[in-house]
Amino acid sequence: MNFYRLSGLFNRLCGGRSDQTLCARIAERFGAQCLFCRAMSRLIEPNHCALQLAKWHSRQEAKS
Numbered sequence: 001m002n003f004y005r006l007s008g009l010f011n012r013l014c015g016g017r018s019d020q021t022l023c024a025r026i027a028e029r030f031g032a033q034c035l036f037c038r039a040m041s042r043l044i045e046p047n048h049c050a051l052q053l054a055k056w057h058s059r060q061e062a063k064s
């Protein structure tokens with residue numbers, strides 16, 4: 001299981017949307033500079049949560 005799927009699973013377990021990752025949800029709610037997002041930037045990739053949020057927004061616009 002890759003990190004993207006794990007993040008989506010955690011998001012659904014926390015009551016989030018099924019098409020969104022936990023990282024994108026946290027960045028949307030608290031901003032991409034919160035402690036969680038800064039930790040993910042160091043562990044996964046720079047600006048990980050902001051990138052996930054941008055990807056999620058682009059998928060939402062494509063659906064419209």
